[in-house]
Amino acid sequence: MTSTNLISGLKKSGLLVAFAVFLGAVALSTDSFLSIGNILNVLRQVSITGMIAIGTTFVVITGRLDLSVGSMLTLLTVLLVDQHNQVGPLLAIVLTLAAAVGLGAFNGLLVGYLKLNALIVTLAMLSFLQGLTLLYSGGSNVNIPNAQTTWFRFFGRSDLLGIPVPVLLFLSVGAIAAFVLTRTVFGRQVYAVGGNETASNFSGVSSARTVFWAYILSALATGFAAIILGSRVMGAQNTIGQGYELTVLAGIILGGTSMLGGSGSIWRTVLGIAMLGFIQNGLLLMGFPYYVQWLVTWVVIIIAVWIDLAGKRGRVLA
């Protein structure tokens, strides 16, 4: 049937074509959109959400959710910046990453081993970690006084070969994560658990252990993001990471990773996050008010996921 062919064609390339059309339209109506400078600028802007999304993709492929990454980003950034002032950058980074692993392990314990509902557990953690952040900071903002001289500025504020370091970190962590997901036993287990948990348990893959490690990766990626964010801002407010979990999820979904688990990839997530970034940047360059991008994000998510589903079942309507 032609309509089926059309749909499957749309599914394969439609999103990219639509995105390319959008890029072209913006490029024609503005001067600077496709300049190297602007592209690097957008990539730098999305590097923090992108970094988190790379980790959270593991969780989503196992068929779970992680709504705690925004609060976790806040807590880790506050911790990192404060410790930077007390024990120096290196120890602060080690401590932050260790804390990230600990928080991820806690999520993983509850969702993986105790088999509690992922949505509710990470929702509870969202609230709990907000409280923990306020407890730690006493409600005040922290700043790094020697922002111009500390080598900590490398992660968020410097360039390497003309490319911003956050972008390099984002892309290299993405490459490593893609390797882990596609070329290692653990990666296969992540897909197996998300695809059919019962079957994977029967074939000797512990779903509890796989989910546990997926949450640790999600948290660890959030730790990396905290390093970039802390270094970029050279300070931390108690709400700095609020709402990141939504953008992260929106990017993952837009990339086409299924919320039911079992499918998806790192490059899809990177693409989804980048698309969000370019849409946002393009709308701003074209002179639309800031919040129009949220409206457009809504429309794009619905259309993208609907096309994806329609392609899979060969029909537009469920």
Place this chain on the structure above:
Amino acid sequence: MTRNTSAQSRHTNSTVTWLFRNHIWLFLGLAIAIFSLASPYFLTVNNISNVLTQGAFIGILAVGMTLVMIDGEIDLSVGAILALSTALAIGLQEQIGVWPAVLAGLASGAALGFLNGVITAFSGMHSFIVTLGALIGIRGIVFIYTGEDALMVQDFSYTEYAEIYLGPVSITALTFFLLALFFQWVLTSTRHGRETFAIGDNIEAAHDAGINIKRHKIINFTICGTMAAVAGILLSMRLGTAEPNAGKIWELWTIIAVVLGGTRLTGGFGSMWKTIGGVMTLAVLRNGLRLLNTPNYVELMVMGAVLILALLLDRVLSSQTEAR
């Protein structure tokens, strides 16, 4: 399901079993007892009246959420819908008058709920994705409409409606209880209610039984959106202003309240009674902690901890009932 063969033991265990199944009332009783002992101000008519009013906003959102959850779906957009209806109810007053503006606010909620329902039912997407998109988009609309500023009501007599009390019960709290009772009746005594349970319990069986799944899902999402708008209107009356950030992350508190009450996220199981229990427990916890002058972070941490404990308890209890 208890598989007791002996009627005798079922009888002696019935109260215990009821409390196990409805453990939220145990929580609520415990919370009330603790705060009554800890603060002399807690168990006063004034304070109870406050608790009811404060809880009622999340409560009205939770009424709609309960219906959607029993259907096996979720609605993340209620906080944003609430903000939009608040903004419209206040922002449009000057152009079209008070009551038309209120109606417009309500209509926006119903329309957006309907839209969520239609997209969920016809696209086959999970409602988590549909309403996550809506949460982002509708909040965007609110910011565009309000110009990122708080809108102020021009005629302050509008705020007097919120001051209507029936004894110690404010109109907001009364609305919550009446809506909860009404929709409990809908759930248990109408075809729509029974079929909502059937869909959440086993969607394929419901489909095979000839139940129009799409219709029921759309109805429940529309009710959920309307409830969010009702809460938004009441909030606009209470505050006299419309903040673009109104209701931010209230969808999370709402989900927490409903799940705390014992309604299952997986669908097919729940009631408005449970939701009332969950809403009131949350409200009592927040109020009590504030009366004791605990800092804000304690509240956030207690909420998180209570939610995880409730999940653990639910896990333990349901495995116990299954083992019996």
